[in-house]
Amino acid sequence: MRKVILRDHRSIAPFNEPARELSVLAKPLWLHQRDILATYTTEEYEVDSVAEIGAERVETFVYRDNLYFDEPFIQEFLNRAKKFGKACQVAFELDDPAISRHAIFLQRGIRRQGNVFVADLWYYPYGIEPVVRPLLIRTEPREVGFYNVPTHMSDVYGDLVYQLPTKAFLSIEHWIHILIANVMFGVFSIGARFEQQLEKKFGLNLRLLWQGMLERRQVLTTSELVQVGKNCVSDPTAIIQGPSLIGNNVTIGAGAVVGNCIIGNNVNISQGCQLMLSVVGDGTFLPFRAAIFETVMMEDAMVAQNTCLQLCVIGRGTFVGAGNTFTDFNLVPHIPIRSHYGGQLEATGMPVLGGAVGHNVRIGSGMTIFPARMIESDVILFASPERRVISKNVYYKDSDHFKIRDWERHYPRMYPPRGSED
Numbered sequence: 001m002r003k004v005i006l007r008d009h010r011s012i013a014p015f016n017e018p019a020r021e022l023s024v025l026a027k028p029l030w031l032h033q034r035d036i037l038a039t040y041t042t043e044e045y046e047v048d049s050v051a052e053i054g055a056e057r058v059e060t061f062v063y064r065d066n067l068y069f070d071e072p073f074i075q076e077f078l079n080r081a082k083k084f085g086k087a088c089q090v091a092f093e094l095d096d097p098a099i100s101r102h103a104i105f106l107q108r109g110i111r112r113q114g115n116v117f118v119a120d121l122w123y124y125p126y127g128i129e130p131v132v133r134p135l136l137i138r139t140e141p142r143e144v145g146f147y148n149v150p151t152h153m154s155d156v157y158g159d160l161v162y163q164l165p166t167k168a169f170l171s172i173e174h175w176i177h178i179l180i181a182n183v184m185f186g187v188f189s190i191g192a193r194f195e196q197q198l199e200k201k202f203g204l205n206l207r208l209l210w211q212g213m214l215e216r217r218q219v220l221t222t223s224e225l226v227q228v229g230k231n232c233v234s235d236p237t238a239i240i241q242g243p244s245l246i247g248n249n250v251t252i253g254a255g256a257v258v259g260n261c262i263i264g265n266n267v268n269i270s271q272g273c274q275l276m277l278s279v280v281g282d283g284t285f286l287p288f289r290a291a292i293f294e295t296v297m298m299e300d301a302m303v304a305q306n307t308c309l310q311l312c313v314i315g316r317g318t319f320v321g322a323g324n325t326f327t328d329f330n331l332v333p334h335i336p337i338r339s340h341y342g343g344q345l346e347a348t349g350m351p352v353l354g355g356a357v358g359h360n361v362r363i364g365s366g367m368t369i370f371p372a373r374m375i376e377s378d379v380i381l382f383a384s385p386e387r388r389v390i391s392k393n394v395y396y397k398d399s400d401h402f403k404i405r406d407w408e409r410h411y412p413r414m415y416p417p418r419g420s421e422d
Contacts, residue, residue: 002061014356015359015415016358017418023296066109076167077135082125090134092119101163116134141166145162164189183278183296190260238254244258247263249265250267259277275291287302290305301319302320315360320361329352337352338372355372356374358415363375
């Protein structure tokens with residue numbers, strides 16, 4: 001089958017890169033897409049529009065390169081599309097919980113068409129055709145709570161919940177979608193699918209129980225649920241719970257806790273660190289007592305001691321200093337957390353939300369960052385009285401490195417906006 005990729009050149013703030021270059025499950029989005037589709041396609045090429053696709057009458061799969069999808073979703077779509085035997089486009093019910101609760105905010109790629117949502121993903125059995133039919137796919141979500149707080153701070157039950165798709169799909173047009181793709185629709189959904197399998201497969205329960213007895217471990221810490229790469233070192237006092245995936249050459253120090261995470265290669269997690277429901281890219285470093293919860297760290301990033309990140313996205317090559325706190329809870333009830341998209345503020349659909357830090361950023365110690373704030377790539381923030389509280393987005397023009405003499409020589413810009421001469 002021929003695969004045609006529609007390029008999406010829009011840059012995602014604050015990273016100043018298109019979605020395809022950003023990290024999803026510890027690899028670039030384009031590579032994640034290619035790995036999932038490798039067993040279904042035999043050739044590929046990229047175009048800027050459907051009009052550029054050749055008229056050959058061959059089986060063709062077309063998708064926009066800012067889309068996130070997982071293996072169960074693609075398997076469901078392609079199997080049903082081939083049985084259908086006609087040109088079709090992916091569609092979702094208007095009341096699909098995962099789409100309506102999480103995926104439709106701050107984006108235009110998943111859009112209403114009649115009585116369904118559609119997106120830029122098509123299947124053509126005999127080459128490009130002008131007429132396509134919507135093919136309805138259900139994400140089959142599982143409702144899972146992630147916080148239980150006093151009722152006056154959330155809903156009547158005191159629960160904050162996610163609708164976790166077991167067949168995930170998302171249009172990445174904002175940094176929050178990077179968070180959702182990695183965490184809610186990524187590691188959290190992997191856990192939801194595992195729970196689904198436990199409910200259906202009695203034999204799996206027996207195998208996990210036997211593995212726990214064999215290894216003399218609690219079930220969630222056995223090798224069935226914690227996959228560890230080569231040349232890894234873990235202190236005996238560290239706790240690692242699955243489902244988790246740990247890459248090669250990883251070091252985990254004494255007293256560290258890792259729960260339901262994806263850890264890349266060459267990662268150093270020092271003493272007393274806490275990682276939960278997070279994705280950590282290759283070459284990252286967490287010194288002692290750093291804590292991340294539902295957070296994404298891209299390649300070669302560093303979060304220093306006593307810093308707490310919750311529901312955040314940290315770009316590649318970025319340093320976050322000691323004692324920083326990214327706040328995530330909206331203190332004013334019934335007022336939605338909003339973020340910039342398309343030049344205006346829009347609701348994020350998130351009851352709790354951290355912040356986003358671009359690539360190649362340096363942040364000093366002891367700062368407090370308000371929810372949903374962005375710090376653009378290549379920014380330096382010195383620890384100073386006027387920088388203790390970050391209440392607004394910080395752009396490159398606001399960077400403290402401009403205070404340095406000969407700053408161009410000391411700190412050249414690496415990630416200017418696409419199309420910019422800066």
